[in-house]
Amino acid sequence: MKKSLIAMLALAGALNAAPVAVVNGESIDDAIFGPNPAELKQMPADARKRLIDSAIDRKLVLMEAKKEKVENSKEYKTLAQLAEENVLIQLWEKKQFDAIKISDAEAQNFYNQNKNQFVVPAQVRAKHILVQSKAEADAIIKELSALKGEALSAKFSEIAAAKSIDKGSAAAGGELGWFPKTQMVPAFGDAAFALKNGEMTKKAVQSQFGYHIIYKQDSKAQQTLTFDRVKDNIIGNLKAQKLQGDLAKKVENLRKNAKIEYK
Incomplete structure (x- = not known):
């Protein structure tokens, strides 16, 4: 089903x-x-x-x-x-789905009892430069260490585009977007979250992929999504759950009222 x-x-x-x-x-x-x-x-x-x-x-x-x-x-x-x-x-099941009504009160009750499901973990926005050797990483850090603010960010992106072996992010100047700590390998995640906004790692971060220089652009604290933001999703999920039970009962009744012969 x-x-x-x-x-x-x-x-x-x-x-x-x-x-x-x-x-x-x-x-x-x-x-x-x-x-x-x-x-x-x-x-x-x-x-x-x-x-x-x-x-x-x-x-x-x-x-x-x-x-x-x-x-x-x-x-x-x-x-x-x-x-x-x-x-x-499928159309018959859609008809059954559309007929199910979930009240705002039911959705609110589910939200209140399951707030842990609506927690968005802390995230950072960062870019990185990935190189194969520590010596190359140290040289890049030395080149960038005298820069601050927009000058640092712009030069960082320029070097990422030219030298990073992570070609996917290099095309965007090293941009990785927003991510929670657990999305990255531990060494990278720990280093990125330890930085202040606008700060670059002072030492290369080693992972199984090579040596990273990380520049932290921004950060978001952990938050719990409000009921209004998730209400429609909750109602949709509750309708889908109820549909499964309703369909099982309907099929059971159909079987009871049908003439079935096994051949």
């Missing part, structure tokens, strides 16, 4: 699809990229184009399959019937 529930929720996004390409007169909609097609617009242009190009290739193969009358095969008809049945089941 869980897999069909996920598919059911994804189906809702498909009903509000927008075209991203047209192939031989046929439209390709953004819904094929998942339950949150709006995320496609937020992707970098090159990554977005790669996804769309892949969808175009798929559409061309589909057209070729239709041209060769694959839909007339026995295998296709069997699979098509199963697919049609799955869509019917």
Whole structure:
């Protein structure tokens, strides 16, 4: 039931699809990229184009399959019937899901009893330069040590882009974004969280990846998300949980009232 529930929720996004390409007169909609097609617009242009190009290739193969009358095969008809049945089941389950009502009071009660689930750990925003040797790391630290503020940040990014062997972050000037301590290897996480905002490590931090120079840009204290911020998610989760129980009871009743013969 869980897999069909996920598919059911994804189906809702498909009903509000927008075209991203047209192939031989046929439209390709953004819904094929998942339950949150709006995320496609937020992707970098090159990554977005790669996804769309892949969808175009798929559409061309589909057209070729239709041209060769694959839909007339026995295998296709069997699979098509199963697919049609799955869509019917998903829509029926969506109807049951939409009918479930969870009050604000129920959601508030769940929030009050499970506040630990809504704790966002302390985070820092940092960038780093990763090199292979301690000697190279020490030389970079020496070069940067006389700088402060914006001058330090700008030069740090410049060196990260030129010398960091972490090519993913190097392309963004060493930028790692926001992260909790546990997301990083212990040595890196400990060093980053020990820094003050705007401060750089005075010694290279060694990890299994090499030697890091870390520049801490900003920090956020641990916080508990307010009820208003998580209410919709709580209601959705409670509805999904209730749906599982409701479906089990409905199927049990259907079995009781059905004539079933094992062959």
